[in-house]
Every structure is written in structure tokens, then in C-alpha cells.
Amino acid sequence: MKKNIFLYLFVFVALILLYSLVNGNKIQNENESDILKLQNKIEALEDSVQQEKLHILDIQYFSLENNDDALAYYEHLNLENPTRYIEDKLLETNENKGDNPLIPYEGMDSDFKINKIKVMNHRWIVADFSDGQYWGDLVIKYELKDDMSVDFTLLDHLLYTRSN
Incomplete structure (x- = not known):
């Protein structure tokens, strides 16, 4: 009986570790996806800021x-x-x-x-x-x-x- 309890305990711990591993990978993939999206947004905003700077320089040309x-x-x-x-x-x-x-x-x-x-x-x-x-x-x-x-x-x- 003691042997079965340790076996069940080992299987239970293994399932918890497997769940944590799968869930951790899923969270990591979502975070990497979010990071890529944010980097793309940052690049788009930097391009937009650069265009606005050029626009302001054009406006200020005749001053x-x-x-x-x-x-x-x-x-x-x-x-x-x-x-x-x-x-x-x-x-x-x-x-x-x-x-x-x-x-x-x-x-x-x-x-x-x-x-x-x-x-x-x-x-x-x-x-x-x-x-x-x-x-x-x-x-x-x-x-x-x-x-x-x-x-x-x-x-x-x-x-x-x-x-x-």
C-alpha cells in the first residue's frame, strides 16, 4: 500500500510538473507574440514621429x-x-x-x-x-x-x- 501511495504521489507530481511546463510554454509564447506586436507598434510610431518631424521642418521652412x-x-x-x-x-x-x-x-x-x-x-x-x-x-x-x-x-x- 505504501508503495502505491508513493506511485500515485509520483504520478500526481509528474502531472503537476507537466501541466506547469505546458502552461509555462504557452505563457512564454504569448509573451513573445506580445513583444513582437509591441516592437512592430514601436517601429510604426517611430516612423510616424519621423514623418511628423519632417512635416514640421517643411512647415517651418518659410519662417x-x-x-x-x-x-x-x-x-x-x-x-x-x-x-x-x-x-x-x-x-x-x-x-x-x-x-x-x-x-x-x-x-x-x-x-x-x-x-x-x-x-x-x-x-x-x-x-x-x-x-x-x-x-x-x-x-x-x-x-x-x-x-x-x-x-x-x-x-x-x-x-x-x-x-x-
Whole structure:
């Protein structure tokens, strides 16, 4: 009888070990599969991040901050951020009562004011304007003088028509 108990105990332990081995292999295979899936996702995300970086570089291509040749025009003025200075000067034109003097349209719902500004280089600006309901774009030529004043000249403009 004692012999049978040890035999049953040995078989029972062997079954437990066999179950643990099979289950462990199954868990290991699932983990390896999950790791491969995650590595593929990481590679896809890295590719996506790289594409976004290239897209951002394309967007920033026409900007004063990334144009060393254009920034060289302002070295003698000791401006820390020429783009911000020029944007602030252009936004000051919004402070006039009524429509912005650079916008060749009369506001329909309220006064036309400049909203968004993109300083392209040391000479040109693209700006967006709106009266709250109607909007358009401007191309502005500017000159930053040695006395820190800025002259703005409207080169072209566009008012979008409202489509219902």
C-alpha cells in the first residue's frame, strides 16, 4: 500500500510538473507574440514621429526663425526675437479705432482686425484677418528700420466669400 501511495504521489507530481511546463510554454509564447506586436507598434510610431518631424521642418521652412540669411539683416539691432517684435508692431495696427488700416475692406459685422501672423523672412509677412464672420488673407511687405520703427506695405489681399 505504501508503495502505491508513493506511485500515485509520483504520478500526481509528474502531472503537476507537466501541466506547469505546458502552461509555462504557452505563457512564454504569448509573451513573445506580445513583444513582437509591441516592437512592430514601436517601429510604426517611430516612423510616424519621423514623418511628423519632417512635416514640421517643411512647415517651418518659410519662417524668419529658421532663416539665418534673413536673420543676418537684424544682427546690428540686437533684437532677441525679431519675429516677435515684428508681430507685435503689426498687431499694434489693430489698436486703431475702426478697421485695421492695412486691410482694404470695411468690416461687415464689426471691424476687420489682423488675427494670425507668419513672418516669412526679412521682408514679407502673411497674415489672416477677420471681423468675426468674414475673413481673408494679406501679403504684407515690411521694413524694420535702424530706429526700430517698422513700415508695412500691403502687397496683396484676399477676402473669402461666405458659402452657405
